Amino acid sequence: MPQTTEDATFRDDDWYAEELVDRHFVRCTFQRVDLTEAVSRGASFTECHFGNVAFNASRHVDSAFTRCAFRRCNLFEAEFVGCKLVGSTFAECDLRPLRVEGGDWSFVALTGADLRGVTLTDVRMRETDLTGADLTGATVTGVDFSGAQLHAARLTRADLRGSDLTALDPTAVERAGAVIDAEQAIVLAQALGFEIR
Structure with missing residues (x-):
């Protein structure tokens, strides 16, 4: 019981x-x-x-x-x-070094959190508030970021492959050296106003 x-x-x-x-x-x-x-x-x-x-x-x-x-x-x-x-x-x-595998972290407030080098894999993080969070060097793969707040987040050298980046404004984050896949590249190019032909 x-x-x-x-x-x-x-x-x-x-x-x-x-x-x-x-x-x-x-x-x-x-x-x-x-x-x-x-x-x-x-x-x-x-x-x-x-x-x-x-x-x-x-x-x-x-x-x-x-x-x-x-x-x-x-x-x-x-x-x-x-x-x-x-x-x-x-x-x-x-929060370092934190490891999250699977599960649902939707609507979680991580505003300004220091998440450098953390590992987040296959996690649902819908509408999570990551405003100003530092994800430098983090592994963030297969994460559902739909509707997430990522303004002013630091994604430098982060591995973002397989994650839903539809809510990401590439001009509003630090992104040097961040790793994405081809599908994500199309999404981000469209977010910047490019037409893919």
Whole structure:
């Protein structure tokens, strides 16, 4: 039976290497909780607040963090596989080097986030706010960016192959050395007003 915890506050707790399997947290607050090397499988966090939480080297599989707020959290070497983070926000978080594989990160706010060198593969990031985010040298392949806000994002040397770039204004981002495929080149040329014949 899944265990559900509602409206609880966890402060200064040590959850180092904790295994969170089929645990459900609703409107809970986590302050200065140590989740280093923790593993979640099938867990869900709904409308939870994470403040100064250590997610270092934690691994999350098929878990959900929906409409959650992350503030000043450390996600050094954290990994999310097949996770749902729809509607969550990240502010003043250390997100490097983060690894995200699959899952749904639509409507996530990553405004101004430092995402240099992160790996995002096959993730749905529809209407995600990446305004001013730094994706220098990141691997961003097979990502659905439809409707995403990418104004003033830094995509220098990023590998963008296979990603949906229909929402990208090539003139409004830093893009030197970014790698795209032939299909994306057509999309971006059309965005610049070229006719392909």
